[in-house]
Amino acid sequence: MNNLFVYLELEGSQVEEVSLELLTKGRTLANRLNCQLEAVAIGSKLDEIGKQVFPFGVDKLHLFDDARLFPYTSLPHTSILVKLFEEEKPQIALMGATSIGRDLGPRVSSALHSGLTADCTSLEIGDHEEKKDNKNYTDLLYQIRPAFGGNIVATIINPDCRPQMATVREGVMKKEIFDANYKGETVKHEVAKYVSNTDFIVSVIERHVEQSKVNIKGAPIIVAGGYGMGSKENFQLLHDLANTIGAEVGASRAAVDAGFTDHDRQIGQTGVTVRPKLYIACGISGQIQHIAGMQESSMIISINNDPNAPINTVADYVITGEVETVIPKMIKYYKKNSK
Amino acid sequence: MSLKIIVLAKQVPDTRNVGKDAMKADGTVNRAALPAIFNPEDLNALEQALRLKDKHPGSTVTLLTMGPGRAAEIIREGLFRGADGGYLLTDRAFAGADTLATSYALSMAIRKIEKFDVIISGRQAIDGDTAQVGPQVAEKLGIPQITYAEEIQSITNGTIRVKRRLERGIEIVEGKLPMVVTVNSSAPECRPRNAKLLQKYKHARTVTEKQAEAVDYEDLYSIRPYLNLAEWSVTDVSANIEDCGLSGSPTKVKKIESVVFQAKESKTFDSSDVDIEELMVELINNHTIG
Numbered sequence: 001m002n003n004l005f006v007y008l009e010l011e012g013s014q015v016e017e018v019s020l021e022l023l024t025k026g027r028t029l030a031n032r033l034n035c036q037l038e039a040v041a042i043g044s045k046l047d048e049i050g051k052q053v054f055p056f057g058v059d060k061l062h063l064f065d066d067a068r069l070f071p072y073t074s075l076p077h078t079s080i081l082v083k084l085f086e087e088e089k090p091q092i093a094l095m096g097a098t099s100i101g102r103d104l105g106p107r108v109s110s111a112l113h114s115g116l117t118a119d120c121t122s123l124e125i126g127d128h129e130e131k132k133d134n135k136n137y138t139d140l141l142y143q144i145r146p147a148f149g150g151n152i153v154a155t156i157i158n159p160d161c162r163p164q165m166a167t168v169r170e171g172v173m174k175k176e177i178f179d180a181n182y183k184g185e186t187v188k189h190e191v192a193k194y195v196s197n198t199d200f201i202v203s204v205i206e207r208h209v210e211q212s213k214v215n216i217k218g219a220p221i222i223v224a225g226g227y228g229m230g231s232k233e234n235f236q237l238l239h240d241l242a243n244t245i246g247a248e249v250g251a252s253r254a255a256v257d258a259g260f261t262d263h264d265r266q267i268g269q270t271g272v273t274v275r276p277k278l279y280i281a282c283g284i285s286g287q288i289q290h291i292a293g294m295q296e297s298s299m300i301i302s303i304n305n306d307p308n309a310p311i312n313t314v315a316d317y318v319i320t321g322e323v324e325t326v327i328p329k330m331i332k333y334y335k336k337n338s339k
Numbered sequence: 340m341s342l343k344i345i346v347l348a349k350q351v352p353d354t355r356n357v358g359k360d361a362m363k364a365d366g367t368v369n370r371a372a373l374p375a376i377f378n379p380e381d382l383n384a385l386e387q388a389l390r391l392k393d394k395h396p397g398s399t400v401t402l403l404t405m406g407p408g409r410a411a412e413i414i415r416e417g418l419f420r421g422a423d424g425g426y427l428l429t430d431r432a433f434a435g436a437d438t439l440a441t442s443y444a445l446s447m448a449i450r451k452i453e454k455f456d457v458i459i460s461g462r463q464a465i466d467g468d469t470a471q472v473g474p475q476v477a478e479k480l481g482i483p484q485i486t487y488a489e490e491i492q493s494i495t496n497g498t499i500r501v502k503r504r505l506e507r508g509i510e511i512v513e514g515k516l517p518m519v520v521t522v523n524s525s526a527p528e529c530r531p532r533n534a535k536l537l538q539k540y541k542h543a544r545t546v547t548e549k550q551a552e553a554v555d556y557e558d559l560y561s562i563r564p565y566l567n568l569a570e571w572s573v574t575d576v577s578a579n580i581e582d583c584g585l586s587g588s589p590t591k592v593k594k595i596e597s598v599v600f601q602a603k604e605s606k607t608f609d610s611s612d613v614d615i616e617e618l619m620v621e622l623i624n625n626h627t628i629g
Binding site: 071073074075078098099102103105106107109110111113114115116117118119142143147148152153154155156157158159161201202203204205206207208209210211221245246263264269270277278299300301307312313314315316317318319320321322325326329330333334336337338339 | 352468469474475477478483484486505512513514591605612616618619620623629
């Protein structure tokens with residue numbers, strides 16, 4: 001009762017990175033709240049799940065193993081979580097802000113009438129005083145997220161409803177082994193008690209999983225372009241620089257929205273969070289939602305024709321000038337000076 | 340088979356083009372400085388609805404939007420592009436609604452619209468980016484959902500077939516109607532306004548708008564009843580007022596900040612050859628690159 005739950009996202013029998021990151025965060029929050037960390041795996045052939053998640057400090061693993069539960073569909077996974085949460089009464093439930101978590105979370109929160117905050121960039125524990133009703137709340141989950149297209153940051157709370165639910169994007173939290181020998185308990189649930197046949201009203205006919213060709217999350221150097229690149233053609237400059245110095249190309253949301261490049265290169269709150277050794281921001285003004293996704297880069301270079309671009313405040317090096325002029329010169333002088 | 344299609348659409352501030360005056364000194368958003376637009380993915384949703392109407396003669400597309408009085412613009416925009424009608428859900432009691440209270444209000448309005456086969460909406464709105472309202476409306480109505488749709492491929496004998504575009508690939512799924520479908524921006528863009536429909540509907544107004552404009556050609560609206568846009572309040576849709584707006588919202592905003600990032604001491608360069616070479620040499624020497 002009153003524990004912290006993490007929904008495990010699965011690809012076959014493999015737990016996704018985002019869920020392991022949430023377990024790491026969940027463990028920290030559970031320690032702070034002095035409660036247990038529990039994980040829920042819903043899918044098929046789940047014998048290997050425990051091995052993957054116990055090192056992250058999971059105290060109890062709930063397994064729902066049934067051939068019909070993979071690939072994911074909304075209703076059966078919703079039914080299981082809703083019933084499980086009604087029985088277990090978690091205080092907090094976390095899931096990935098993925099196409100699965102963002103399909104499942106809202107449905108579960110609606111059924112339980114509990115609050116859900118999407119795409120949190122930070123989760124903290126804190127208190128709240130409701131002056132109007134003279135009520136004090138302790139140890140609430142602060143769900144912190146950029147809002148309004150990333151122009152402000154809001155702290156959201158769910159004072160009265162449980163569980164307090166939040167989704168978090170992959171890469172936002174850091175994955176860390178808690179204890180390689182951690183021993184938790186495994187509970188195998190009888191699936192038929194939780195789902196009915198009518199839950200299988202939507203079926204997956206075909207499924208093509210593509211490995212992303214772009215690996216911006218793991219790249220040590222990222223050259224990212226924003227709306228200030230001006231055109232799809234100019235984006236090629238970024239690829240030229242990236243190829244020269246061994247980097248991957250990223251983009252701001254504005255550049256993706258403008259059609260300069262593909263969504264899988266998007267960095268920021270609604271894209272990927274990155275922590276490279278070097279981040280070169282080209283023609284990116286620096287909306288909060290973008291900065292939130294790259295500010296932990298070890299070194300940041302900003303190239304912008306506006307000396308007052310907001311991104312310059314977080315940059316180690318600021319180059320004031322036109323990207324079309326600066327980037328070719330960077331390539332030229334890199335080639336000249338590198339051995 | 341003709342279909343009754345409902346499209347959920349939202350008028351949003353254009354957060355993609357935020358200028359310097361968009362934030363007030365106290366860190367709150369100056370909504371007045373932002374143009375109000377048809378939420379982009381809701382336009383993708385409208386196009387999917389209109390394509391179904393093209394394929395299934397006799398089908399109707401009805402827009403439903405919730406917002407302040409000026410959100411009637413969304414309904415007109417939909418009519419100009421081929422929708423058959425629409426409803427504006429507007430009431431002070433809806434103010435401050437989070438996604439759950441919004442979904443409740445929309446679900447009550449949908450129940451009032453009567454029979455429907457499919458509800459289509461954008462995956463998410465650009466002012467909140469939550470993607471929660473579609474699934475929550477589905478849950479409130481007790482019907483299934485298909486999110487992240489790129490294309491509604493077919494509806495045959497009450498079975499809908501949808502192509503979904505996910506982070507890493509695609510899925511083709513099938514399910515029985517009624518269904519809520521939410522549509523991604525990767526779906527085809529919405530068709531433009533139709534000149535004939537623009538002529539036909541340009542005087543379409545809600546009661547409130549007619550009063551505000553002091554329209555003196557009232558007989559126009561009795562001769563052409565399709566120019567009357569329906570406006571619904573909490574009472575009109577038989578919603579429980581406690582479940583609407585702030586009081587129906589489990590989530591509360593504790594704090595809003597305009598963010599100030601930890602400013603760094605930065606080294607500045609211009610675009611001259613000397614400066615760029617100095618920077619590149621420095622990056623190579625300290626092993627940041629190369």
